[in-house]
Amino acid sequence: MNSIIDDIRAAARQLLADGKVDVVIGYEKGSLPLKSTPCFVRSPQDADKLIWDETCENNLATYAAQTAGKKAIIAKGCDSRALMVLLQENQLVRDDLYIIGVSCPGVIDKNKIEAETGEIIEATITDGKVSVKGIACDKEYNFADVKDATCQTCRYPNPVIVDLKIGGSVEVPQSDFADVIALENKSDAERKAYFKEQMSKCIRCYACRNACPMCYCQECFVDCNAPKWLTGGVDSAENLLFQTGRALHLAGRCVECGACSRACPQGVDIRALSRKVNKDVKEMYNHESGISEDIKPALNVYSADDPEEFLVKE
Amino acid sequence: MKISKEKFGQSFDALTAEYQVVAPVSEAGAVNFKTAKSFSEVKQDYLNSKLPPKSLLFPQHEKLLSYVKEGKDITVKNELKVGKTVLFGIRPCDAKAMLLLDKVFKNDQYRDPYYFDRRDNTVIIGLACNKIAPTCFCSSMGISPACSEGSDLLLIDLGDSYNVEVITEKGKELLASLGELSELSAQEQALVDTVKSAQTTSKVDVSTITAKLDKMFDNSYWDTLHEKCLGCNACSFSCPTCHCFDISEEVIKSEGSRVRTWDACMAPLFTLHGSGHNPRDKKKSRWRQRMMHKFNYFVHNNGDIACVGCGRCIKGCPVNMDIRQAIDGVNKAEVVVD
Amino acid sequence: MSQSKIGAVLIVGAGIAGIQSALDLAESGYLVHLVEESSAIGGTMPMLDKTFPTNDCSMCILSPKLVECGRHLNIRIYTNSQVVKTEGEAGNFKVTIKQKARYIDTEKCTGCGSCASVCPVKVDDEFNQGIGKRKAVFKQYSQAFPNAFAIDDKNCLFQKHGTIKGKDVCKKCVEACQAGAIDHAMQDKEIDVEVGSMILNPGFKVFDASRLVYYGYGKIKSVVTSLEFERLLSASGPFDGHLVRPFDQKEPQKIAWIQCVGSRNAKINNNYCSGVCCMYAIKEAVIAKEHSHIPVDTTIFYMDMRTHGKDFEKYYDSAKNQHGVKFIRSRIYEVNEAEDGSGDSVIRYSTEDGQILSEQYDLVVLSVGLEAGDSSKELSKILDLKVNKFGFAELEPLTGVNTSKEGIFAAGVFSGPRDIPETVMQASAAASAVASLLSEERGTLVSEKQYPPELDVAGDVIRTGVFICHCGVNIGSIVDVPAVVEYAKTLPTVVMATEKIYACSQDAQASMKALIEEYKLNRVVVSSCSPRTHEPLFQETLKEAGLNAHLFDMANIRDQCSWVHMNEPEKATEKAKDLTRLAVVRASMQQPVKPVFMAMNHAALVIGGGIAGMTSALSLADQGYEVHLVEKDTTLGGVARRFSKGFRGEDMKAFVAELVESVNKHPNIKLHVGTQIKEVGGFLGSFTTTLDNGEQIAHGVALIMIGGQEYQPKEYLYGQDARVMTQLELDEALVSNDSRVDKAQNYVFVQCVGSRCEENPYCSRTCCTKSVKLALKVKTQNPAAKVFILYRDMRTYGYFEEDYELARRSGIIFVRFSENEKPVVTKEGETLVVTVKDHVLGCPIEIEADVICLAAAIVAPADGAKLSQWFKVPLNKEGFFLEAHMKLRPVDFSTDGVFMAGLAHSPKNTEEVIAQAKAAAGRAGVALSKEMVESAGLNAFVDKRKCTACGTCEAVCSAKAVSVDMVNRVAVVNDALCKGCGACASSCRCGAINLRGCTNQQIAAMLNTF
């Protein structure tokens, strides 16, 4: 990790010093234990702020289009997929973008730890072990056990598009849609109850949407007044309508970074919707978004023999 | 004076007959204020609720009135429903926040009936903090983990019993129905003293912030502060003092209603005019607004900082924006005086 | 002789060919008189269930054309009519049309059907091929135009018996008709029209299968014709698409098709191939399997499987391999009724290897051929046209559409069997020929309707008027119309609501206009019948009242309410209220929509200087348009320069030379020879094309005619031994008395070289005929020569069947091989040896060959991919250009303003290339004839504030009408190209792109009233 951090800092310093970019978007140490925070480095001397570890959970691609000028960006596998889709969707100019790719071992699920230890007072990560001093208790974890759920099903931990690759590659874990299948296998009533419970937690703060690199609409359908798709209500039905609409808007575009779920202050299982859509898109159209420049978003294309199981049975 | 938890529990259960009793309840993995039918539902060892209790007086989405059109006739119905409520177990920071909200919803010209009809019918039983989270900084905001401001009764958890302190007349009245009190032991008294003298470990300096901000509207500090903010409403909606709202009409078929919904200054739409013009169209101006409102405008208007140091916005922020750092930044910012 | 020509055209026959010609010409500025023998336009297509090779629903693709043709201001339709007399000459004909009495005023008839419901006479329904019944007062089919009934006087009781003892016999229809449309006193009449030209497309009749007794048709109930089978399959057919045997309603599980019934039969003087039967039989077999909910076993008995059209071979392959349709190469002896009393049929047949077998089927379908119709023959006689021995009109060689009389053109099966796309191509080609002939008279006789100036309603308070129609008793007897009126009055924006007996009647229209003025209405809603038929009528009324036509909506409370909820009047009334409310909501949010006009450059760019390109260029130039012809080669002529003779013996060298000269001489044609295209920009009306030499051409339309290429064989020692040559090479060798052929005695022709294989899974269409022609030429030059043709299926479609027969009689030996046992060519010393397994003998035979002629495939042009990108037009998998619609738009692209013809589209012979090239010129001419590019305006539009320039709209737009302006970061809709489907709007996540007339706001508001 340390050599990666050094390399990142060196690269950032060089890029800024050479005037190749105006800003390097990366991570710095956060104000809370096991938290990093996005940072915008604009001068070579500030490059030493940059860090790289298992707390670098934000998808920085979200900032890429919002940040003017030429920018370098630290990209994990999922972040790079997001950049790829954003490039395809005209949200970024390739020449203005310098992608510093870093293979990602996965990020930490702080909420999972705090559920046991209470609010964390202090924590360290060394050699795959996470030592935590919490308000309720102290505990040591294997990193693998407290890895974010998204990262446990990640199929692209290595960046798919880079200008500079830092560090080695990580092994691609075998992964399927076990999480989705588990939910699919539940009864209709159980699934309905599950989503109702999840949606009842939602406070419509839109952290999920705003953290999502693919949610870049000038005006989200939930905010639209004419037509008004939703009322301002925050009951589970309305919240589900919002999340379902959003999941459909991400169909064939979601890069499975999990930023939505991690951003949620309420711990809503938002990915449960997008994962289902991703599974369907993969199964029906053999499509994964943002893994190659040549692959068009699944809903922008069609095939004459696309599946039709959805048709009403007569 | 103290009351045993067993006794308190019985009284609590009895209260539910007459009052809507709202208390911290664990639901779907989080502790929040919900209507409790019995004391056994109440979560005991919680730091603070995930969401602030403000929605009990100021719901996130509230029907103000409704109307029905039949043929050419229209009938209007007032939707305000009020019952007597006991709010149990709120922390001193949130109790203080209620006092700040009171200032918003009532002034010389106006009293918001939806808020105040509920507020006036609510008795607040505060519960002091035995444990203090690293994100708590109420001590910097003029209160403390056992502050009684805003509570009608203040309890301190002594294990098997609560230390009870009567703060207001309302509290005193309610106390009568809670049962007999007994004296504290010396050991218990020592615990009470410890809790009362406790301070948060995390501190910020707001001693000069209001004055400083007077001079900072055009400061370059705002140019970078906002940069990583995603513009979501997580901080506002989890803040016990944020109180902005939007009023809209919702019509389906021939029935409609006028509703009030939380809004927040971090969203670009908050200030979007019908014309398409948006006076606060940049994140920069929205973050400045947030800081100005809490630490300057509100102070000028209401004499108080609109932050109680609960730390919820710090925990809820998806990108770890920390209001303590933002305050620090203001303190450190260079102010050029003309 | 009169000097001036007449800018009007007579079109005889209103099938798909007549409709296409009529639309093309009326749209280009000519007045069209369309004469149809039956009571409705449409011809054969409405009878078909699906169409090959795309399995499109026939009615679905036809009906928009029916409506367009029926409503066209410059198409005068004469139904129940025939041409009885003509005089004059090209440019100036006088024609007498005899119109039989219909006994129903089509102006008054609303098509409601009250008359038919009371008519007591039931007769066999011709439309359903006699399966099922119709009344004596009838409409051919429900979507028919005119949307009016007709009385069949041969069966009508009153018409037959009149008044007996002072009492009218029957006349129930008159009582039933509330519109007063029935007039039993109506008389036949004669109408004289003057026209400059004529197009004849009277169609065909299907072969009467009872003429061939051994098939048992007419005797055995389970033997039906293919057209009867279409009606059985059709959802609008006598059994609503449930596949059953007509006589016992049993669902057939085993069906056989017998091919070539009445075709390829010299004994009955039908020695031609009908060309369409192989494909329709395969289609019927596939659809039968799809339709039936039980497994259906399907078998096709055939001689040669002739799937030579574009994408047909793939269809055949998938029928065989995916759908499991069985194909048996055989000769049929006879069909007999099964003796088990099941009503089944037993087919006795012999297979290729001589076995004689019998098999029992639930249903036997006879693939009946196409014959010249009696009225076609009559027409040829009246016009004194040359006909061939089969009674089909004989066209002038290498013209595609010219009959033996100048100024009279033909399309469709009138001149010989052909399928729908070829018919449509010919129809457009004929229209093009007419437009060339009458170019000076364009626009002289057409009229345009004038309207009062449009009121500006922007910003006005919405004032909606609602008209609820009784439709006689059709709505009013079920739906409580007064209650709906009262309900409508309570709806927001509604200032008046009233009822009408027939909202579409002339007096109702007049009253509607008056009410619009009186109440200052600025939105109108009519609750009556289908907007698909009546919206244009009411929109006319709005325009006449000075309102924009789009400030309007309709609720269909007849077809979708009273007629389908006849036993639930209360619910029907509730639904009528709801539908009216939805229409009021939509109408109240409608905004005026103005047609969009854009500049039209009246020059055409033709790419490719072969026969197709030159033909198109000349045709457009004759129509009076400036043409730029670009040819990358230094000389014109294309591949045809290598042909000696055409398929009808024409001297190709002379023909090409003449064509080149005409092109060179034509003042409207600018040649750009020896140069290529470098860049293309723009769209319909304003293309700019840059050539290699830097020259820039501004043009309004583009025609892609870049030809194809001869496949370079890798097999059969081609390129290794000079005696192995392609057809083109042998043709040249025979003409030049090349030493290789001079002394040659043994010729072996090998078919399907590079065709019908994995690499090129299509048939090259021309090679069977070409080989037969070459073989005959060899035999003529050297009668002692031994000639072998090794083939898979002989595809000598149409009249080429005669050549095939002649070849066999001339002693040319035909040996069939199968795809997996291709012939082998080896060299033993200097001797070429061809080894092939003979299917009849079942053993390999060896032939020593002096010349081996390979029927090399026609493959797609090399430059296709470039042009496809430049003009945003698609290619199919094999690299040929893909037309907008395989059936009805065979020379158009879905991108407006770009057309194609020739080998770049698919393999075809010269005659067909010429027809297609003229068709493309005709279609391009329609576009060029417009002063401006006009779009109705119900288009997509963009809210710049919301657009993120993501490009999703651009990706999903099939018309290529949306593109992203990357400088301003906003999507831009090209109104000239937008078709208004709304796929972009539903795909736009940001809600930035929307559709006029069907906005998100409107739909959401409608849903809000649920």
Next chain:
Amino acid sequence: MIMGETKPYEPKIAAFLCNWCSYAGADLAGVGRFQYPATIRTIRVPCSGRINPLYILKAMANGADGVLVSGCHPGDCHYMSGNYVARRKFALIDSLLKHVGLEEGRVNFSWVSAAEGVRFAEVVKGVTERVAALGPNTGVFKVDGGGTDE
């Protein structure tokens, strides 16, 4: 209505029909007088490709008891590919709605051609039966006006 007799439940179904095929199919059902339940409320759209997934969600939220979406059969689209584009959306929305607990049968998709009058009536019958069996829309998206779960 006789006293004590309860009115049988009659669902209201929002029916989005494409202009060129399914709406024409509905017209044909009318011309043929093929009876079907008076449950659908037609919304005519140019093409099934016009149907925004949000329409379906909104119909459910606004209390339609069911939704029927019908377009041209694949290959028959008047606009060449509108229904192909729509088909992918429909497949995904159908699957997702079921996943989040919307009852199977609330939202229905079909292709009905301009020639399939009988089939149109059959489709409406079938959809009505399914929706009626589910009872009134109390589904996961129905907005009851309360605005909050409590």
